[in-house]
Amino acid sequence: MKYVKTLLLAGLSIPLALSCALADQISSLPTHELEMGCEGQSCEADTDLQQARDYLIKTARPGGTMVRQGPDLAIERLHPEFAKRLAAAIQAARNAGLDEAGIFSAYRPPVFGVGGFADKYYSLHAYGLAVDMYGIGRPGSPEAQQWHEIAAAHGIVCPYGYRSRVEWNHCQPTRLEAVKAENPLRETIAGSGPIDLERMFEVGSRFIANAESTIATVVAERIVRPVNVIRALVHARHQARNSQQAAISIRISSRISRATRLATRQSRLPGKTVQPTRAKLALLTKRPK
Numbered sequence: 001m002k003y004v005k006t007l008l009l010a011g012l013s014i015p016l017a018l019s020c021a022l023a024d025q026i027s028s029l030p031t032h033e034l035e036m037g038c039e040g041q042s043c044e045a046d047t048d049l050q051q052a053r054d055y056l057i058k059t060a061r062p063g064g065t066m067v068r069q070g071p072d073l074a075i076e077r078l079h080p081e082f083a084k085r086l087a088a089a090i091q092a093a094r095n096a097g098l099d100e101a102g103i104f105s106a107y108r109p110p111v112f113g114v115g116g117f118a119d120k121y122y123s124l125h126a127y128g129l130a131v132d133m134y135g136i137g138r139p140g141s142p143e144a145q146q147w148h149e150i151a152a153a154h155g156i157v158c159p160y161g162y163r164s165r166v167e168w169n170h171c172q173p174t175r176l177e178a179v180k181a182e183n184p185l186r187e188t189i190a191g192s193g194p195i196d197l198e199r200m201f202e203v204g205s206r207f208i209a210n211a212e213s214t215i216a217t218v219v220a221e222r223i224v225r226p227v228n229v230i231r232a233l234v235h236a237r238h239q240a241r242n243s244q245q246a247a248i249s250i251r252i253s254s255r256i257s258r259a260t261r262l263a264t265r266q267s268r269l270p271g272k273t274v275q276p277t278r279a280k281l282a283l284l285t286k287r288p289k
């Protein structure tokens with residue numbers, strides 16, 4: 001419920017009912033049998049993580065790099081905290097109407113040579129700290145904006161903004177945009193992937209932003225109005241256009257009947273059988289700008 005309060009304070013447009021529903025969503029994920037050998041809190045944590053990973057796999061629309069590794073491995077290599085936040089965010093997004101929201105691209109080793117950076121070690125995908133989403137609408141769409149807000153409410157940043165033509169669907173649990181040479185994360189992977197998965201996650205934890213700060217970032221960077229206001233504006237504009245068109249057709253038909261009346265009157269006058277010319281009619285019925 002901490003998120004709900006922050007959302008309300010921030011004046012975001014996510015309905016309260018949705019925010020309240022979020023708290024219950026993770027508990028509604030399918031339950032799994034507990035593995036033997038884990039006890040108490042660590043056991044619970046493992047189960048939560050497994051449920052989150054299962055949900056991410058179930059809802060994914062695997063792209064080329066996921067298929068190449070196998071979706072299970074591509075998801076398993078995502079940082080555990082990130083995986084849990086993502087599962088909650090995707091479930092919230094689907095409940096809010098983004099029915100096909102899911103991961104398209106997850107972990108990617110540098111050797112695949114995929115991504116926007118020339119040096120593939122710069123990419124957060126190589127450290128399990130980034131995904132590309134599917135089912136969140138086109139760049140700049142209300143759906144994309146909706147996803148960005150839901151993601152932020154779950155501690156996920158999509159740093160390039162919902163209007164970025166190429167990177168609108170790239171999301172991460174940190175505001176770090178590139179892993180430069182001096183970053184300690186660099187030592188945890190090789191070209192083919194993690195050298196030691198646990199070590200990669202351990203170092204990755206240092207860069208994961210807390211959830212409240214991700215909401216603050218989205219609010220601070222907000223340059224357009226909330227989605228529901230945009231929808232209301234689009235609706236109002238459609239209505240205005242429709243009534244404008246109705247007014248134009250009324251004006252045109254009244255001009256036509258005026259021209260017809262004039263022609264009838266002229267035809268009744270003795271010796272005057274002049275009909276309005278086509279040009280005159282055209283002039284009279286000329287569509288106003």
Ligand SMILES: [Zn+2]
Binds near residue numbers: 130
């Ligand atoms: Zn990406």
